[in-house]
Amino acid sequence: MAYDAGEKKPKLPFTDDQLLAFVASERQDSVGFDNDNDELLGAREKALKYFKGEVSDLPLLKNRSQVVSMDVSDAVETVFPDLMEVFFGGDDIVTFRPIGPEDMEKAEQETEAIRQVLTEENPGFLHFGHVIKDSLITRTGVFRMYWDDPEYDEQIREVNAIELDALMQMGAQITDVEEPTSPEQPFKVTIRTLKHPGMARYEPVPSEDFAVARDTVRLCETTYAAHRGRPRKQDLIADGFDPDKVRMLPPYDSMETEEISNARDFADEHDADAEGMGDLARVEVIYHVIKLLNPDTKELQYYSVCTGNNEAVLLHAEEIEYVPYAAITPYLVPHRLFGRSVADLMIDIQKVKTNLVRMMLDQGLFALNQRAEVAEDLASEYTISDLLNNIPGAPIRVRQAGAIRPVPSAGLSFDVLGAMETIDLAGEKRTGIMRFGQGMKADTLHDTMGGAIEQAAMMLKRIRLMARMMAETGVKELAVGLHKIMRLHSTHTFKLRRGKEFVPLDPNEWADRQDMSIEIGVGSGGRREKIENRKILGDAMGSAIQYQGGTFAGPLVTAQNAHAYYTGLVRDLGFKDADKYFTDPSQAGQAPPDPEKQQMGQMLQQLQGENQELKGKAQIEMAKLQTQTQLKQMQMDMEASLKQQQMQIEASLKQVEMYMRNQTQREVGMAKASSANVGSDVRFGGEVG
Known part of the structure; x- marks a missing residue:
């Protein structure tokens, strides 16, 4: 979309200078970016480093073990697949509730449309992966929503x-x-x-590039929110921003966010010295959303304001009707937007375990490389050099036996492995993420079945609570926001996929929905538990059917109840289309279709299609013939007209020639007559007079 200087800008009740002053003041007072006295930023940087295995706050001694325990990474990577399966293990991520009986079909269509936008029209699995892992490490994961123009x-x-x-x-x-x-x-x-045709989009925002007002509890009701991006100048110009204003922006200075950017890197992706030339240069822009009192209407209104990184250049400003952000956190802190992360709970566990592992390894190394006492009066000139040459089987030359005596190591006065087990149990109690979730414990065979099931249920309960917390905050606001974006900005019909068919929907006719439910998946372990519970229900229904005499005539169990049971079992097993396996009893009374009639109908449809295709080709040929005929007629008419004009011109030329000839003859005759008259009065020679 190229920039159009003649495009009429939306009329706003504030001047550009007022908007710049408003957003600059709110940004400086916000939580996030670089305005939190390094409390939030420092915690995120430390969590990211511990996730990578960089324990920089533990001293490294020369010739000692430098191994690092990876407890933060282990806990994050253990719970991450379960959370992803919770949201993407089934089809019912979000569901809009109907507002009445007449709204049942519309609510179902809009639900399926938003699911399609979440998972198919956008790379939902990758976006959710970035945001969920961000929240597990840095306390908050942020989605950004926007409308992608056609x-x-x-x-x-x-x-x-x-x-x-x-x-x-x-x-x-x-x-x-x-x-x-x-x-x-x-x-x-x-x-x-x-x-x-344009689409509602969403994408992850790095948590360190997001800021909100300090009094924010629910992001959808915030007074101020912002995120910063670092696009290239040519990208901003291609998006329709004023090229003159874009080229006024200073180059991106990575020193302000160098620490946390380096903490994210695994392959030196962040290079502070990398700069582009001209329009390829990267710049930092901030996308602000601020809620202000409209002086004309006396109502609160959200405004989207895009500026440079120091709020000196205003690139764009417009009114909006929603906050285009949604945030999730794994552990809720009451009355606060920012919660706690898995890394917050596991950092000191990793620090203690790192020390314990280093102690154990150092003890083993000291045992293999034990220090020795050398008696100088019994040693030779080669004893010290032979002793330092610690090659297995190498001799040590001495003057007399007993010249070298090993110095016994004091050893560790406590059980290192027992201490590590205690620390692991403390980490499991804090997070609810247990070791058997990623592998088998050493004493698993000695656990009773009931105890193992109870432990699995406890772990599943904590993970489901974490998933529910994410769903009721960020995921719900994301779905509602995408629905609102589709309703406000769509200019074309939305094609909803239903099996092999496409159902056209007009998002502009959708209602403004806020009431919705979130369906939380259960993961593989929870799915097995649901299947076992459903089997218990099936046994109870079987007993009821025997009580009824082995029929579905009721009063306790009917054929419709049995169909509901089996369709639920199919969904629990992970299959999507239950109608392939069990027929709805309400449709069982219908006569099966006649194969001959179906074949005749297919042949009729095929013939109709061929007939329609032939008609289309005939119309095209007729149009071509008609066009050619009209062109020939036009050519003949023009040739006749040209011939007629030519004949008229030739006739006119003949008339002019005849007129000119007659005129010339007339003038010649008059000249001769004049000459005769003059000759009768004049004489040559002789006397005058």
Whole structure:
């Protein structure tokens, strides 16, 4: 979308200077970015380093073990697959509740549409993966929502008058028509075709690049929120921003966020010295969302304001109707937006275990490389050098036996492995993430079945609570926000996939929905538990059917109840289409379709399609013949007209020639007569008079 200097800007009740002052003040007082006295930023940097195994606050002694325990990474990577399966293990991520019986079908269609936007129209699995892992490490994961405008493709074609009328009747978008200079030349038309109809998009925002007002508890009700991006200048210009303003932005200074950016790197992706040339240079822009009192309407209104990193250049400003952000946190802190992360609970566990592991390894190394006492009066000149040459089997030369005596090591006065087990149990109690979730414990075979089931249930309960916390905050706000974006900005129909069919929907007709439920998946372990529980229900239903005499006549269990049981079992087993396996009793009474009639119907549809195709081809040929006939008629008419004009011109020329000839003869005769008259009065020679 190119920048249009003549485009009319939306009228806002504030001047550019007022908006810049408002957002600059709120940003400096916000939580996030670089305004929190390093409390939040320092905690995030430390968590990211511990996740990578960089324990920089533990001293490293020379010639001692430098191994690092990876407890933060182990805990995050253990719970991460379960959380992803919770959200993507089934189809019912979100569900809009109908507001009445007449709204049942619409609510179901809108639910399926938002699920399609979440998981298919956007790379939902990757986006959720980034945001969930961000929250597990840095306390908060942030989604950003926006509307992706439709894209069009313009082609210039040469058509005649008949083809131009046909294109206009077909509804083609013709943006420009160049009239021909002569009847023989074609029209030059610019045809606009739709590449994609626009879509609601969402993407992850790095937690260190997000800030909110300090009094924020629910992000959808905040007074101020912002995120910063680092695009290239050419990307901003291509997005439709004023090129002159974009080129005024200073280059991105990575020193301000170098620490936490380096903490994220695993392959030196962050290079502070990397700069682009010209429009390839990276700049830092901040996308602000602020709620202000409109002086005209006396109502609170959200405004989207895009500025440079120091709020000196205003790139864009407009009114909006929603906060385009959603945030999740794994452990809720009451009355606060920012909660706690898994890393917060496991950092000191990793620090203690690192010390214990280093002690154990150092003890083993000291045992293999024990220090020795050398008696100088019994040693030779080669004893010390032989002793330092610690090659297995190498001799040590001495003058007399007993010259070298090992110095016994004091050893550790406590059980290191027992201490590590105690620390591991403390970490499991803190987070609810247990070791058997990623592998088998050493004493698993000695656990009773009931105890193992109870431990699994406890772990599952903590993980499901974490998932529910994420769902009721960020995921719910994300789904509601995407629904609102589709409703406000869609300009084309939305094609909903239902099996092998596409159902066209008009998002502009959707209702403003806030009431929705979140369906939390259960993961593989929870799915097995649900299947076992459903089997217990099936046994109870079987007993009821025997009580009824082995029929589905009721009063306790009917055929519809049995169908509901089996369809639920199919879903629990992980299959999507239960109708393939069990037929709805309400439809069982319908007679099966006749195969011959189906075949005849298919043949009829095929013949109708071929007939329609032949009709279309015939219409095209007729249009071509008609066009050719009209062109020939026009050519004949023009030739006749030209001949007639030529004959008229030739006749006129003959008349002019005859007129000119007669005129010339007349003038010649008059000249001769005049000469005769003059000769009778004049004489040559003789006397005058």
